[in-house]
Amino acid sequence: MRHQIRSLLGTMVAPEALVPDGELECWRTGQGQQGLPAAVLAPSTEEELARVLARASEEGWRVLPAGLGRWLEGGGPSDVSVVVSTRRMQEVHEYEPANLTFTAGAGLSFSGLRKTTEPHGQWLPLDPPGGLVGSLGAAVALGIGGPLRHLYGTPRDHVLGLTLVAGDGRILRWGGRVVKNVAGFDVTRLSVGSWGSLGVVTSISARLFPIPEAEVTLIIQGGKVSVLLPLARAMALSSLPLAAVELLDPLELKGSGLAEVGAEPAGPGLVLRLLGSHAQVEEMEARVRSDLSHEVGSLQRLEGETSRAFHETLNGWEEGADLVARLCLLPSELGTLLDEAEEVRDLVSKASSPPGAGMRLSAHVGAGVLRVAVPKLPEGDGGLDPWVSSLRSLRARLEERGGSLTLSSGPSALLREVGAWGAAGEEKALMAGLKAEFDPQGILAPGRLGL
Amino acid sequence: MVSSAGEPQILLHPRSRVVNILPSAVLQELILAVGSEWVISDPDRLLVYEADAQTAQKLAPQAVVLPSDTEEVSRVARVLHRHGVPIVPRGAGTGLSGGALAIEGGVVVGTSRMNRILEVDPENRRAVVQCGVLNTDLSAAAAPFGLHYAPDPSSQTACTIGGNVAENSGGPHCLKYGVTSRYITGLRVVLPDGETVWLGGQAREAPSFDLVGLFVGSEGCFGLATEVEVALVPVPEATRTLLAIFETLGDATRAVTSIISVGLLPAALEIVDQNTIKAVEASIFAAGYPTDAGAALVVEFDGIDAGLELEAEEAARCCEVAGARGVRRAESEEERLALWKGRKKAFGAMGRLAPDLLVQDATVPRSRLTEVLARISEVAERYDIQVANVFHAGDGNLHPNIVFDRRDPDETRRVEDASKEIMRICVDAGGTITGEHGVGADKRKYMPLVFSPQELEVLRGVRGVFDPEGLCNPGKVVPELEGGR
Numbered sequence A: 001m002r003h004q005i006r007s008l009l010g011t012m013v014a015p016e017a018l019v020p021d022g023e024l025e026c027w028r029t030g031q032g033q034q035g036l037p038a039a040v041l042a043p044s045t046e047e048e049l050a051r052v053l054a055r056a057s058e059e060g061w062r063v064l065p066a067g068l069g070r071w072l073e074g075g076g077p078s079d080v081s082v083v084v085s086t087r088r089m090q091e092v093h094e095y096e097p098a099n100l101t102f103t104a105g106a107g108l109s110f111s112g113l114r115k116t117t118e119p120h121g122q123w124l125p126l127d128p129p130g131g132l133v134g135s136l137g138a139a140v141a142l143g144i145g146g147p148l149r150h151l152y153g154t155p156r157d158h159v160l161g162l163t164l165v166a167g168d169g170r171i172l173r174w175g176g177r178v179v180k181n182v183a184g185f186d187v188t189r190l191s192v193g194s195w196g197s198l199g200v201v202t203s204i205s206a207r208l209f210p211i212p213e214a215e216v217t218l219i220i221q222g223g224k225v226s227v228l229l230p231l232a233r234a235m236a237l238s239s240l241p242l243a244a245v246e247l248l249d250p251l252e253l254k255g256s257g258l259a260e261v262g263a264e265p266a267g268p269g270l271v272l273r274l275l276g277s278h279a280q281v282e283e284m285e286a287r288v289r290s291d292l293s294h295e296v297g298s299l300q301r302l303e304g305e306t307s308r309a310f311h312e313t314l315n316g317w318e319e320g321a322d323l324v325a326r327l328c329l330l331p332s333e334l335g336t337l338l339d340e341a342e343e344v345r346d347l348v349s350k351a352s353s354p355p356g357a358g359m360r361l362s363a364h365v366g367a368g369v370l371r372v373a374v375p376k377l378p379e380g381d382g383g384l385d386p387w388v389s390s391l392r393s394l395r396a397r398l399e400e401r402g403g404s405l406t407l408s409s410g411p412s413a414l415l416r417e418v419g420a421w422g423a424a425g426e427e428k429a430l431m432a433g434l435k436a437e438f439d440p441q442g443i444l445a446p447g448r449l450g451l
Numbered sequence B: 001m002v003s004s005a006g007e008p009q010i011l012l013h014p015r016s017r018v019v020n021i022l023p024s025a026v027l028q029e030l031i032l033a034v035g036s037e038w039v040i041s042d043p044d045r046l047l048v049y050e051a052d053a054q055t056a057q058k059l060a061p062q063a064v065v066l067p068s069d070t071e072e073v074s075r076v077a078r079v080l081h082r083h084g085v086p087i088v089p090r091g092a093g094t095g096l097s098g099g100a101l102a103i104e105g106g107v108v109v110g111t112s113r114m115n116r117i118l119e120v121d122p123e124n125r126r127a128v129v130q131c132g133v134l135n136t137d138l139s140a141a142a143a144p145f146g147l148h149y150a151p152d153p154s155s156q157t158a159c160t161i162g163g164n165v166a167e168n169s170g171g172p173h174c175l176k177y178g179v180t181s182r183y184i185t186g187l188r189v190v191l192p193d194g195e196t197v198w199l200g201g202q203a204r205e206a207p208s209f210d211l212v213g214l215f216v217g218s219e220g221c222f223g224l225a226t227e228v229e230v231a232l233v234p235v236p237e238a239t240r241t242l243l244a245i246f247e248t249l250g251d252a253t254r255a256v257t258s259i260i261s262v263g264l265l266p267a268a269l270e271i272v273d274q275n276t277i278k279a280v281e282a283s284i285f286a287a288g289y290p291t292d293a294g295a296a297l298v299v300e301f302d303g304i305d306a307g308l309e310l311e312a313e314e315a316a317r318c319c320e321v322a323g324a325r326g327v328r329r330a331e332s333e334e335e336r337l338a339l340w341k342g343r344k345k346a347f348g349a350m351g352r353l354a355p356d357l358l359v360q361d362a363t364v365p366r367s368r369l370t371e372v373l374a375r376i377s378e379v380a381e382r383y384d385i386q387v388a389n390v391f392h393a394g395d396g397n398l399h400p401n402i403v404f405d406r407r408d409p410d411e412t413r414r415v416e417d418a419s420k421e422i423m424r425i426c427v428d429a430g431g432t433i434t435g436e437h438g439v440g441a442d443k444r445k446y447m448p449l450v451f452s453p454q455e456l457e458v459l460r461g462v463r464g465v466f467d468p469e470g471l472c473n474p475g476k477v478v479p480e481l482e483g484g485r
């Protein structure tokens, strides 16, 4: 079967589009033999990709869309026949600085885009996990933002249009490069965050912003997370246009150089990022400081390039963890999320010494999102059992309150038992209908989002 | 047609589904669903619902129902679905694309009674409102908390949040803040078959498609949004407002392009051209704009006070370099309102220029504004028609409105042809056929300019997921296939 797929594909695409056997290991979607795809394709044109998907639909192959392949195990499925990567679609098709928009291939990395737009003083203010090396297409397909969402929003707020090659190979173009567009239903937004289950995003148009003139980061420390929480909430609700309000525990970050600036890496920290003109940043900083004056143990300040570099390391926050979970409630319920995370800490304690070692928390304070990373899960029979039941009941409690728990990454066995996704609830039937409309044979990323 | 029981029957038009008479059984069931007081079937009273603010097309519905909550909407939808009668949502009827018209017959469901603010939650900067709440009423309810609802269509004192959701409306300040879809986080929707679903929700990001994003802008074709969860933002602490006067429209658009490309991000950049200025100054709304000017540009910055002054100065410089004859600064809130007046009252004043007004709405890349407007003016000259431009310049969202007299068939034909050409010009420049008013009934014919037949088929399919029977606001947005569907 594997061989058959490979030789069939070989007749359909240019030889350069077929990733050599020796490199397949880099495109694993899960553990064991099943986690190794039979073929990985990197087409250079939409037409080439369309042919492959049309054939895959006929044959019923399971296909996983991919960008540069750095985070393929997140969200499942762990067993596919074919991975299609946008790696060879990295061209900037159009960049018009005066319009503050660009159109580029989905495989272009954030750093690649930056090289193009930075000389013109413009940027795309998105900072998804994984950092600048990830592709635009992946961030758009996952709909994921990072700390900057506090001021700038997530990909849904930036993408103006995209090309989607649907599951059966139809090449569909939605939206455009104008900043306001209500012609037809908003399939662009439907595609953003559809996790590759409707189609492969091959090109993206998005709006850019002027790079702020000045940048300052303030790091506030002193006491436990519970002490910093009210402060964090107050900052997120202040009328100042802060670019990011993040709560981290511990603050420690590899290569961030925090200790050198006097921060206490082992303790929790509240991170505020200030962006704007010199006058604005100065004013924001003065007002933050006066709001804080009585309440903090210590305050560190980073500026300009140092500040920017710090946020880039912040982005690699969960690298290497065995399990990353994402807990969501309303922002005002962040305290509840932190309490819930303590239960996870108890589990970590039972499995590690010293108790609780290595668990990390990071919250987008304004959005009510808490990410929990567990570096090491117990191995061997039965070790995961308490995790399975704890995570299930945690999810039930969050869903009960209108929230959600998703497992961003974790061991296949755990993901299988708990499920990466929670219930789509009332939306399930509509979602299934839409999936069938774009991917009638259901070949793309089967199982994702519960579909 | 009269059945043996003496009941009038639904008359189905062979192609489109035109319902000529509503069977009295249906009317009875609607009365049971919402109470007789809230079902309108008297032809005189139905005339109120025969058009929206784009009055070119007029057609009264068979009946109008005014439910008070989700439950009643659901009951009404069930009745109509069971009888195969089209259902047409309607907010305040300020739409400019004929969206709320029952053009294939059927029953209009008006949301005017669903005007309750259900929750204002400053701790989470959100509110939940019924769909019939007026845009400005929502901001007023948030004001005590220092918050407001950002999207501000010029019709905001009259239009409903439900209508804004359905059209994905914009407004002058959407340049900085973004349009409606950025602010809608959850929706309670009554689907065309009467089922109720909750989509999205601020507390529940992720494990689903962005169905809220898809619903916003669906122009009443996916069901009726009965409750809307919105994100609120802080009221800006300070503003700076400029009014720049130019000899020509081209100078004004060059100033806009230059303001954007030097890296300024104003809250609003709005232009009115000479024809519009003349109309405003001749009306009761006279704002003191010089009538010999080629164009006037309103520039506004907002946010924290620090730095605003410098930004305003830099924008003023851009205007001067582009050839502004003068730049006025608002020194007080009254002066600010005065500077805005000529822009805000433009639509109202234009109505007085001639019996009919064709409001157009297209978007082009901001870098192409000057060139596109020059071509539009050339078209106007060639067809001998009068175009008055008033537009969201910073977003590239044009409203080249045409004033004319429908009673003059020759002029009407020229207006038709010219507007088609204008659409084509905008699309060729990399733009699109509507930036904020929606496709509705009247721009369906332009959809093939921006979508391939295959993409149109997908749009029909997407609609079918919400409305398999095609009963919800039929005849809108997606053009029909040859032979009808």
Ligand SMILES: Cc1cc2nc3c(=O)[nH]c(=O)nc-3n(C[C@H](O)[C@H](O)[C@H](O)COP(=O)(O)OP(=O)(O)OC[C@H]3O[C@@H](n4cnc5c(N)ncnc54)[C@H](O)[C@@H]3O)c2cc1C
Pocket (backbone or CB within 6 Å): A064, A065, A066, A067, A068, A069, A070, A071, A072, A074, A075, A086, A106, A128, A129, A130, A131, A133, A134, A135, A136, A137, A138, A139, A141, A142, A144, A195, A196, A199, A200, A201, A202, A316, A318, A319, A320, A324, A326, A408, A445
């Ligand atoms: C350490 C780390 C942690 C991360 N944590 C999270 C997280 O918690 N949540 C989260 O959402 N993301 C997470 N990501 C993903 C990240 O945000 C970027 O999206 C990713 O790193 C981009 O890299 P890539 O181009 O190699 O994408 P890939 O690894 O190639 O793809 C990432 C995902 O996006 C899909 N995808 C990629 N391109 C396309 C496309 N063109 N069309 C359709 N689907 C596509 C793939 O199916 C896959 O699921 C993480 C990444 C890293 C490295």
Ligand SMILES: Cc1cc2nc3c(=O)[nH]c(=O)nc-3n(C[C@H](O)[C@H](O)[C@H](O)COP(=O)(O)OP(=O)(O)OC[C@H]3O[C@@H](n4cnc5c(N)ncnc54)[C@H](O)[C@@H]3O)c2cc1C
Pocket (backbone or CB within 6 Å): B052, B053, B088, B089, B090, B091, B092, B093, B094, B095, B096, B098, B099, B100, B111, B131, B132, B152, B153, B154, B155, B158, B159, B160, B161, B162, B163, B164, B165, B166, B167, B168, B169, B170, B171, B172, B219, B220, B221, B223, B224, B225, B226, B347, B348, B436, B437, B473
């Ligand atoms: C003077 C003037 C200025 C304007 N300025 C602007 C502007 O600056 N920006 C802008 O974008 N628009 C503007 N408009 C257009 C119009 O005001 C907007 O489109 C507005 O959102 C329509 O709201 P409404 O409540 O009047 O909706 P209606 O006109 O009643 O309906 C519009 C559409 O929405 C659907 N609909 C209504 N309520 C619901 C619901 N609850 N659920 C599902 N579908 C529903 C209807 O079926 C219809 O398709 C202007 C109009 C006028 C007259």
